[in-house]
Amino acid sequence: MKILPIVVLNGLFFIAPLFLLVGMSFSGDGGATLQHYIRFFADPINIEVLRDTIYLGLKVIVFTTVVGYPVALLFMLLGPKGRRILLFCTVLPMLTSNVVRTLAWIAILGREGVVNNALLNLGFTSTPIQFMYNELGLIIALSQIELPLLVLPLVSVLAKIDRSLWEASTSLGMNAWRTFFRIILPLSIPGLIAGWVLVFASACMNFVTQAVIGGARLIYLPQFIYQEVNTLYDWPFAAAIAIVMLTSIGIVLGALTAVGRNRRINVYA
Template identity: 40%
Template sequence: MSATAFPAQPAAGSARWMLLALLVPGLLALMATFLLPMAWLLRASFSTSSMSAFGGGMTLEHYRAAITDPFYWKVAVNTLWLGVTVSFFAVVLSYPIALFLTRSESRWRGVLTALAVAPLLTSAVVRTYGWMVILGDRGVINGTLQSLGLTDAPIRLSNNSFGATVALVEILMPYAILAMLAGFGRLNPQLEEAAAMLGANKARVFWRIVLPLSLPGVLTAALLVFVLAISSFVTPRLMGGGRVFVLGTEVFQEATVTLNWPLAAALSVVLLALFSSVIVIYQRALRRLEA
């Protein structure tokens, strides 16, 4: 056979250079849109000038205030609790929907999936205002209860943590559904059929086969919802009525109202530290599941 029958393979060195050339545009975009702003934020958190990110010298005073002040400790706890609560209810409510869409063989499966994530086409601000109308003191729920004579006075459903949690759960459910749809690839109907043939009932099949195989997708959905929940600002601000304090609202308050940019930057770094901690926990849990 002729030596020219097969095309010449590129050398290993040239292949590496080609791979590097393909990575350069993405790395430059990542540096411009993420690394440089993060460096600016970190530098601003050490600034001694309250009105400038780079004015004056450097100090740890803003981190001391963010870490030692009992108010900010309470804000951090409120943020974590909000994220955990929203993640739990969003995943629990989204799991049956995602599992149904994964198992469905109907020709309407694509339409149902589109309907499940259709709320993403509407701004979170608009949906938050919708929940203000539903849960307000003169909203749909309170108006219905009072017209039926079930209550004499409005039930406080908004301007508190309950209203912010309900609104965030509904707003973030489409993200949880999408994450679980992407993570349910390990589900194998043949395993369930084999278990059923061996005498396992539906409940046992679910707890011993379906749920363990779907846990990676559940963890991914919980992580995504948690990160979005603890970084949210608009919904806690509007549904909380100024009574719900989370890190997102406090960063906005310090940056736009009191104009203390270094403290706002320090609080943002604390929020990023929470992100990093949760991601580390998620990675360890995922490794244990896949082991």
């Protein structure tokens, strides 16, 4: 009975709308039809948009891992006070609206933004670099926005690792790199995969950042759905695109989850 409110809320605000979305995607003038799905997969441009959306999520995973893993390692090495400060700094951006964080990246990545001004003043470039409205700028912004989703599960796993393992490996003659690859990295894989799942799903469906930083030049599935709903008013086709997006992202998440459930990995959990 304790979980009844959660079941009711999920049923009303997730499962029921999802069924309505599926039903709308099959609706046509003559009844149920597959024409919207056939229309989507028959157009190579739509397939390219789907592919770019998946690739975007994977690229953001790589960037957040490169930045977030050292942060999580630092958490492991710090004392209690340092951990509290680092955890606060990690969670703090999540207390700010995604819209505000995205708009802040305009001031950072713009032609007269912080990054370009620093590069010009240091003499690294003679002209401003174009970061806005391209994939590089979008990946940078998304990586910072999604970073806490990787760091928090990774930190929760690394915090459980006994520091005596690090000390024991050092006493046995293993250097820091070998200790990392033989002990720390394998033990952290469950948290890493959990972070990848959250980052990938959020990055692929982050409409605001994709629209503002990517602009009209870069089209991903969330923007595609928005155009069909608000510009062309083709709700059934938009519903079909949404189902394709959810299914495609679900397949990737399922693959990541399957890796996380691997027995050899779960030994370290």
